[in-house]
Amino acid sequence: MAALADPTRRAILDRLRDGPRAVGDLAAGLPVSRPAVSQHLRVLCDAGLLAVTPEGNRRLYALVPGGISDLRYYLDGLWDDALDAFARAARAEGTRKPDPKPQKE
Amino acid sequence: MAALADPTRRAILDRLRDGPRAVGDLAAGLPVSRPAVSQHLRVLCDAGLLAVTPEGNRRLYALVPGGISDLRYYLDGLWDDALDAFARAARAEGTRKPDPKPQKE
DNA sequence: CATCTGCGTTAGTCATGTCTTACCGTAAGC
DNA sequence: GCTTACGGTAAGACATGACTAACGCAGATG
Numbered sequence: 001m002a003a004l005a006d007p008t009r010r011a012i013l014d015r016l017r018d019g020p021r022a023v024g025d026l027a028a029g030l031p032v033s034r035p036a037v038s039q040h041l042r043v044l045c046d047a048g049l050l051a052v053t054p055e056g057n058r059r060l061y062a063l064v065p066g067g068i069s070d071l072r073y074y075l076d077g078l079w080d081d082a083l084d085a086f087a088r089a090a091r092a093e094g095t096r097k098p099d100p101k102p103q104k105e
Numbered sequence: 106m107a108a109l110a111d112p113t114r115r116a117i118l119d120r121l122r123d124g125p126r127a128v129g130d131l132a133a134g135l136p137v138s139r140p141a142v143s144q145h146l147r148v149l150c151d152a153g154l155l156a157v158t159p160e161g162n163r164r165l166y167a168l169v170p171g172g173i174s175d176l177r178y179y180l181d182g183l184w185d186d187a188l189d190a191f192a193r194a195a196r197a198e199g200t201r202k203p204d205p206k207p208q209k210e
Numbered sequence: 211c212a213t214c215t216g217c218g219t220t221a222g223t224c225a226t227g228t229c230t231t232a233c234c235g236t237a238a239g240c
Numbered sequence: 241g242c243t244t245a246c247g248g249t250a251a252g253a254c255a256t257g258a259c260t261a262a263c264g265c266a267g268a269t270g
Contacts, residue, residue, distance in 0.1 A: 005110030006228080017186035019193060023247060036229055038248055057237045057246055062194060063187035068180060075177050081122035082168035089125055089167060111258075128217060141259055143218055162216055162267045 001071060003047035008032055009040045013049070013063065020053065020062035106176060108152035113137055114145045118154070118168065125158065125167035 003009060008030065015026055023041065027034040041061055044050040049067035053060045108114060113135065120131055128146065132139040146166055149155040154172035158165045 001115070002110045005107045008228085010106070013183060017183065017190065019190045024245090032228090033230060034247075035231085035249080039228080042248085059247065063183070063190055065184060065187045065191055068184045068187055072177070072180050072184060075173060075180060078118060078122065078168070079170060079173045079177060082170045082173055085122065085124045085168055086170060113258080129215095137258085138260060139217075140219080140261085144258080147218085159267095164217065 001074070003043055003049060004071070006040065008036070009044060012037065012040055012044065016050070016061060016063050020060040022055075022058040022060055024058075026061070106179070108148055108154060109176070111145065113141070114149060117142065117145055117149065121155070121166060121168050125165040127160075127163040127165055129163075131166070 004013075011030060012026060015021060015029060023034060023037055026041075027037040030037060041050060041052075045052060045061075047067060048070070049064055050061050051064045053062065109118075116135060117131060120126060120134060128139060128142055131146075132142040135142060146155060146157075150157060150166075152172060153175070154169055155166050156169045158167065
């Protein structure tokens with residue numbers, strides 16, 4: 001979760017949406033140096049969000065859907081509990097009001 | 106997004122899953138002081154994840170589903186693109202056909 | 211009206227994390 | 241076999257952020 005905090009790492013993930021890319025290719029489109037990109041890639045790999053594929057002399061980094069799935073699950077539960085707490089608070093606030101049942105999308 | 110990076114803020118969100126709570130109540134169950142909790146609450150409110158309801162002398166903080174929805178949407182798009190890129194990479198690997206230019210560079 | 215509780219704010223200190231420069235190992239090309 | 245391109249690593253400077261202590265303000269209570 002902390003891996004998504006840095007905007008540079010978010011930019012790296014955005015660059016990887018189209019497919020795997022090499023380190024130099026990523027660093028060319030980012031305002032930071034290549035070692036910084038390597039460090040961010042290490043963090044993202046350690047978080048399980050990225051996978052590396054050595055392709056000859058280069059190293060191709062790609063998104064790993066499994067790592068994102070975990071975060072989605074966490075936010076899903078938080079969203080569900082937030083809706084539940086919101087409905088309960090609204091019900092407690094006005095007893096005369098009808099039961100506000102929010103739809104979960 | 107950066108608001109979810111700090112573990113203390115995540116703990117605050119977890120405490121708020123059951124419903125709105127006051128600052129002192131939150132700080133009592135956390136290993137940090139009350140002012141720190143106030144600062145984290147300010148950050149979370151600024152991020153749109155929390156809403157405050159002055160209840161007499163106290164201030165009740167509650168989860169706002171809308172703020173979580175935005176993060177869910179972002180992760181949803183990232184998940185979708187990751188799956189797409191993964192399927193494309195698997196197809197390129199399996200068919201072993203000489204792709205002319207799969208990358209969009 | 212006086213006092214107490216609860217909360218937000220500020221200033222200051224300290225830890226964490228990010229970026230850069232320099233260096234080394236490894237794979238391709240002549 | 242030598243040179244070049246590519247990428248990871250280490251050390252250091254720097255900025256950002258989190259935490260505590262002290263203070264001030266508003267609402268409730270007697």
